[in-house]
Amino acid sequence: MNCDEITEALQRDVAASPALLDHIRTCENCLRKACLVDGDLLFRSLGEALSPPGGVDLFAEEVMQQIHFRDTERRIEHTRSLAAPFRWGIAAALAAGLVTASLLNKAPAPSPGFSENGVASVAPVQQGPVALASLNLPVIEDYASAGATIVEVPSGEDLKVVMIFDETLPVDL
Amino acid sequence: MASTLQLMNRLEETPELDDRQLVESIRAGESSAFETLLRRKTSKVYGLCYRVIGNAEDAKDVSQLVFLKLWENLDKYDLRFAFDTWLYRMATNVAIDFLRNRQSRDSAVNSKLRLVKSVTDAEQGISYQRKEVEGVFREISEALSPKQKAIFVMKEMEDLPSAEISRILGCRESTVRNHLFNARKVMQVQLQKRFPEYARLWKERP
Numbered sequence: 001m002n003c004d005e006i007t008e009a010l011q012r013d014v015a016a017s018p019a020l021l022d023h024i025r026t027c028e029n030c031l032r033k034a035c036l037v038d039g040d041l042l043f044r045s046l047g048e049a050l051s052p053p054g055g056v057d058l059f060a061e062e063v064m065q066q067i068h069f070r071d072t073e074r075r076i077e078h079t080r081s082l083a084a085p086f087r088w089g090i091a092a093a094l095a096a097g098l099v100t101a102s103l104l105n106k107a108p109a110p111s112p113g114f115s116e117n118g119v120a121s122v123a124p125v126q127q128g129p130v131a132l133a134s135l136n137l138p139v140i141e142d143y144a145s146a147g148a149t150i151v152e153v154p155s156g157e158d159l160k161v162v163m164i165f166d167e168t169l170p171v172d173l
Numbered sequence: 174m175a176s177t178l179q180l181m182n183r184l185e186e187t188p189e190l191d192d193r194q195l196v197e198s199i200r201a202g203e204s205s206a207f208e209t210l211l212r213r214k215t216s217k218v219y220g221l222c223y224r225v226i227g228n229a230e231d232a233k234d235v236s237q238l239v240f241l242k243l244w245e246n247l248d249k250y251d252l253r254f255a256f257d258t259w260l261y262r263m264a265t266n267v268a269i270d271f272l273r274n275r276q277s278r279d280s281a282v283n284s285k286l287r288l289v290k291s292v293t294d295a296e297q298g299i300s301y302q303r304k305e306v307e308g309v310f311r312e313i314s315e316a317l318s319p320k321q322k323a324i325f326v327m328k329e330m331e332d333l334p335s336a337e338i339s340r341i342l343g344c345r346e347s348t349v350r351n352h353l354f355n356a357r358k359v360m361q362v363q364l365q366k367r368f369p370e371y372a373r374l375w376k377e378r379p
Binding site: 025026031032035036039042043044045046047048049050051053054056059060062063064066067070 | 236
């Protein structure tokens with residue numbers, strides 16, 4: 001529709017057609033004329049089809065992406081909620097195993113039993129070589145020998161003997 | 174399973190399914206039907222959101238939210254009713270919620286930022302004159318409540334009948350008419366105060 005046709009249509013008081021609305025969106029003179037006939041055409045002229053920034057394709061693409069994203073998120077959540085009992089099961093089994101192992105480790109050694117011939121038998125206790133040596137060594141409180149060399153170290157008010165060299169003493173002392 | 178296959182075949186055979194048929198296809202698991210529906214309704218939903226919100230970027234975000242809600246609530250749609258009414262209800266509710274939140278934000282924060290944004294948004298218009306009318310509407314409609322604004326947009330810009338608007342908003346037709354009457358009154362006062370040249374063009378209805 002051109003301006004003349006719009007003027008004619010307005011004189012006939014024809015209801016606002018899409019063509020008339022299209023025209024008055026871009027033509028200020030016709031908008032003014034149209035508003036004199038029907039003031040509501042001022043804002044009705046704004047009611048045209050609009051596209052979002054970037055266009056419909058981009059808009060639809062973004063919405064579909066968000067839908068896929070949300071669906072994936074929901075599926076993961078669902079899988080997680082199913083796996084939780086299994087994870088708790090594994091944790092419980094591990095904890096039970098650890099507790100059992102520590103209890104077994106702390107259990108007392110078997111009490112001495114009697115053999116068939118009535119002689120008490122004790123299980124041999126395994127000890128390290130250092131501990132064994134320190135247990136067998138005699139504690140010497142006094143020592144006097146003319147041919148011995150005694151190494152002493154002052155310790156506070158007292159003297160501490162740390163080494164005795166004496167050929168008369170046994171070799172393993 | 175058989176019904177799903179039937180629907181999928183129907184989708185391939187007849188590209189122009191109506192809204193209800195598309196909804197049935199989506200419910201049957203055909204996600205491409207949703208894309209068809211989305212493209213078909215984008216312009217309507219975005220247009221409504223843009224006119225109610227008055228800002229292109231916000232309107233785009235709100236429209237996307239509307240479609241996400243649509244996807245999530247599609248099983249609640251009753252096929253006996255018009256799809257557009259249901260969609261418009263969703264869009265109007267989301268847009269009104271957005272406006273209410275923005276109003277409470279704006280009352281707390283300086284509104285300079287919003288004014289700058291409005292100028293940028295106006296650039297998307299086609300002609301200078303349309304931009305000007307859009308700007309006038311944006312300015313004077315700020316004085317309306319979100320619901321009044323939504324009703325005005327649906328009635329005066331989208332050209333929906335009052336009965337349809339009342340179904341969309343879930344209220345009585347007389348309520349719609351009341352809101353519309355009050356909206357026009359407020360806008361007329363604003364026009365006379367701020368844009369007297371437009372007040373002469375847009376006269377208050379008796």
